[in-house]
Amino acid sequence: MTTLGYAILGLLSREDLSGYDLTQRMAGRVGYFWSARHSQIYPELAKLEESGHVTHSVVEQTERPDKKVYKITARGLEDLEEWVIRPPVPRPVRDELTLKAYSVWLADKEKAARLFREEALHHEEQLAHYEEIRAWLDSEHGQELRSPESPWFATYATLRRGIGYETEYAGWCRWMADSVERRALPEKEGAKSSRQ
Amino acid sequence: MTTLGYAILGLLSREDLSGYDLTQRMAGRVGYFWSARHSQIYPELAKLEESGHVTHSVVEQTERPDKKVYKITARGLEDLEEWVIRPPVPRPVRDELTLKAYSVWLADKEKAARLFREEALHHEEQLAHYEEIRAWLDSEHGQELRSPESPWFATYATLRRGIGYETEYAGWCRWMADSVERRALPEKEGAKSSRQ
DNA sequence: TAAGTCATGTAAAAAGTTACATGATTCT
DNA sequence: AGAATCATGTAACTTTTTACATGACTTA
DSSP states (O other), X not given: OOHHHHHHHHXXXXXXXXXXXXXXXXXXXXXXXXXXXXXXXXXXXXXXXXXXXXXXXXXXXXSSOOEEEXXXXXXXXXXXXXXXXXXXXXXXXXXXXXXHHHTGGGSOHHHHHHHHHXXXXXXXXXXXXXXXXXXXXXXXXTTGGGOTTSHHHHHHHHHHHHHHHHHHHHHHHHHHHXXXXXXXXXXXXXXXXXXX | OOHHHHHHHHHHTTSOEEHXXXXXXXXXXXXXXXXXXXXXXXXXXXXXXXXXXXXXXXXXXXXXXXXXXXXXXXXXXXXXXXXHTSOOOOOOOOOHHHHHHHTGGGSOHHHHHHHHHHHHHHHHHHHHHHHHHHHHHHHHHTTGGGOTTSHHHHHHHHHHHHHHHHHHHHHHHHHHHHHHTTOOOOHHHHHHHHHO
């Protein structure tokens, strides 16, 4: 099974969902660390059904088009559980902005600084968004967040990863912008700021 | 042009290289944030030559097979410079371990802790490797590291990103391992450690 | 009435990985 | 003698993105 298959099972282990619902979840939530378009999701659901990992039932609606609601099977849950603790095959990181940084010595410094400031803003916005979710999670599911058996703990765990990732990325972007303008702080200070 | 094309131009802007050399660089160095196999590199070089971004000359060798050494053209340098300051189209992040974390509530907690400890080790090893390179860079090119016109500054910039990334990732893995075993520190302490 | 949302698919193209293919030289 | 390195390619397959396709209902 593909990683996308497990991403779908991970969502269906929490609630029954239609292909359309899954597409929405893949844009937000899970989409922060794995994503897929509906053109990938619908065929994958068909494969998951054929292999016995999910089943579906048609839900008739009057005000909306009818929909197929998918449910994870016992087999699906088993395979998902087994996959979670299996070491992932290391995939190469691909980060275009860092690749740009590798050639930044050739570029117009003012424009480069503008680019990295702009990117820092994007990551800070994403960070603010994560912090909002964190505040909501904390107020609504405070206790469960510390219980590893709760799906809310798992949601919180991925959120923490997102917060750490964006914090580090935004800090690096700011350091880059300052550095290309030769406004870099002395070495030790610079290192501190990029790590927050 | 594809991002891979710019990755290749980024390497050729620093030195003339054969397809084989480029393949090596894509495994280390640039490979830390962009990578490609030789089966992708050779066809891409042909395209870059056709579009006038690179040229090649055959270097005859006696002790090794002859090789084609590629050189970036003025056109190639121009396009590379322009690409560096162009905002990257945001691509979705795909991180399988974080996806696993999203379903960790279903898994055997002891095995999950083992997984995250193992992954923490991998990231700590990568971090140690980066720190070695940093020490070497500092001793060999100390002054140039602060000059944004120097390729060594650009190398150092990407290295800093790698160090920040691995530091954050390893910290999160440790926090995950501790948390699934319910050995998590109180909230504020946990947050501190995951950010290093 | 036009734009947006709900809902599900298929097709074509691009990007990336794995496998196939060859051959000389060098190191163990 | 066999494994590893240097050196360059192609083919098949998988994964992902973009585009094509349709249609009902709802909101502005």
